[in-house]
Amino acid sequence: QKEVEQNSGPLSVPEGAIASLNCTYSDRVSQSFFWYRQYSGKSPELIMSIYSNGDKEDGRFTAQLNKASQYVSLLIRDSQPSDSATYLCAVPSGGYQKVTFGTGTKLQVIP
């Protein structure tokens, strides 16, 4: 089993809709979780971090964490074409010094 698993997509949503991106992880002791956004040909950029069970909202983005189910998700409300990118789920491991990434989900927002 991979340490961090994501559906590679592409996930296509119409402009204005809610995009839901999901991630599961294998290490039960993980305490922090991150979402990075990577535009094509660019470097990953941290957009959300979450440490506690429940929801964390930042503008149009909401991260959801369920440690019992080992599941973390990212919701993007009012999706815009500029949100089209690959979204990477990342989980620290090895004493939090090493961050393990999922393969990423490619999101396409259709105008």
Added chain:
Amino acid sequence: EAGVTQFPSHSVIEKGQTVTLRCDPISGHDNLYWYRRVMGKEIKFLLHFVKESKQDESGMPNNRFLAERTGGTYSTLKVQPAELEDSGVYFCASSQVGGGEKLFFGSGTQLSVL
């Protein structure tokens, strides 16, 4: 504030040749990481420096890869001799001590081994 810079941005070499990639982290960031993304795969950890010391090099594929960070500033990653399977995008990232999980990435070096 300058971000993480990497060069070259692209490198095309033949199998058996040597290539050296360079990363300049954000000033003051003691943590420096190398990651690699092979096409279609996830971004994989290669190694982690804290200042000039190798903290974790468990992700280095084999002894053809050598990373250094002399003086705790910039880092180099040398591949010698390069093989076809070494092709991919090599990312460098840095972070502050205590902010270890918030990584700032460079734009990467696209390495193509022919």
